[in-house]
Amino acid sequence: MDNQDVKLAGKVAKFINRFPDDWQKYQDWLRAIMSSRSVLLERYPAWQATMIFRWRLFYFMVYVASGIFWSRLRRYAHKQGAWRTVDGETVGEQPVIRGQYRYILQRVATLLAMVELTLCGIAALTGVMLAFYYQPTALGAYTSLKMIVNNVANGALILSLHNVAGDGLIVFALIQIVVMFLGREFLLSWFTAWISGIGLALTAMALSWTAVVLAWEQTGFWRLKIELNILGSLPWVGPTLRDILSGGSGISSFTLQHMYMLHSYVLAIAAILISITHLTALIFQEQQWQSAERSNCAANPK
Template sequence: MIADDMNLARRVSELASRFPEVWQDYQGWLRDIVGSRSVLSVRYPNWQAAIIFRWRLFYFVSYVAVVVFFKRCRKTLESLAAIDYRYILQRTATLLAVAALTLCGTAATTGILIAFYYQPAAMQAHESLSAIAHDISSGAVILSLHHVAGNGLIVVSLVQLVVMFLGREFLCSWFTGWISGICLTLAAMGLSWTAIVLSWDQTSFWRFKIELSIVGSIPFVGGALREVLSGGSGINSVTLQHMYALHSYVLAIAAIFLSVLHLGALILQEQHWKAEQQRFDLSKLGERFLRKSL
């Protein structure tokens, strides 16, 4: 039994020696545990001595494992703290701006294809969309791409605003990119809202009617906004034409312009920021060189 305990202690020693950051500090403790085996054999029966010895080995392994774990965690946290997260977030925001521009271009291209067959009239709108989906070659694919691109633009824009905020891109130096990102998000939401009305089914009709009543209840400007959106007192073909013009011309052109402006502003500001960081690093290097030379 003593031989088995010694083999177990040897395995523990080999395991602990794989972690040099703690082995130098705790190898003396392991030697004391191994040396106490003969004393335990004198004081206690063999089975009790084996239990006490193995318990001490288990306690040693557990203690060293905890120490190694926390030391590794500390090193990991120190390495993570050295990473420039602001640059990573800014780079991520730029990539998301590229994705937003791609989605905006996809939505615009598919929207132009849909516009060839869509009829913005109360009696023909829903039927024309149904004909595009079922009678036109690849019409269902084009409609699906248009919907996915529109919804994806909203998601990407919202995520990008969060990333830009975490990257402190709301400061004055990033003013153009920050404001254009907010406006792009609002334009994407407006496109999604007007697209629901353009489907002109029962759900969109009654939903738009409720929303018009909410808009009309806004103080001072509610009545004027309601007139602009509805084109009159009722919801009819004029209303649909207003929504079509707002969706296809005003909001779509604004979204394309804002996506291009947003991406350009982020790229220019990122290059300017990298140049400033490089100048800052060079100044630090010069200071260190002067200190060493003196």
């Protein structure tokens, strides 16, 4: 083991040693990782053995840090009286957080919904600005975008904001689905918020898909052609859907106009309406849940 690996392992051990209770659980694992260095050097080249060893240290560090964070969170919640107990005993093997855990996740979901609505607004506003100059035709699409970037004041910035807002909407919508699932917001009482969240994620993906061909570049053209062929291979409805989207047997100006119409009018308006519905449902249901939780706490103080 070279000096750098020794120093790295020492730093990891020094960090974990700050938490004596956790150090007792993980020190054998760290020793096993350190002793595996010699075995790795025998089986692999030095550079590969170093990479494997450091990857094991990194994984160990992330795992231990996550465990320490969660244990500290549980202790804090216990001190704040957030664990549901009966006659001083914890219910079940896994303690259930009263209020705090779900409340935090629901607040995060609400904040994410506000971010999504903001991104929808940014995408819509920049889209309207771009629509003044964009030409949804096979001959004018690429040229008009180049003109927006090169000749229109702040055109490149507006186009970049539009693209970033669209991509960010997908990312935040997917993250929010995970957060809502962890907060058990898929239950019937949260039906509107849950369904609208999934609908918003799907709409954001559809917006990104319809925007593929709008730049009228080779990458977008051939990607859309392949995807339309895949769509056309679906039984019964596939050929009809492909013809509706493409406007005929091939990709042409009709295809561009259909995608532009779907992107700018149908899906964009749907995304704004769904995001408003989603945020409203989250706020309303969160207020209802907090009211019910306060009533339960008052009725069952333990």
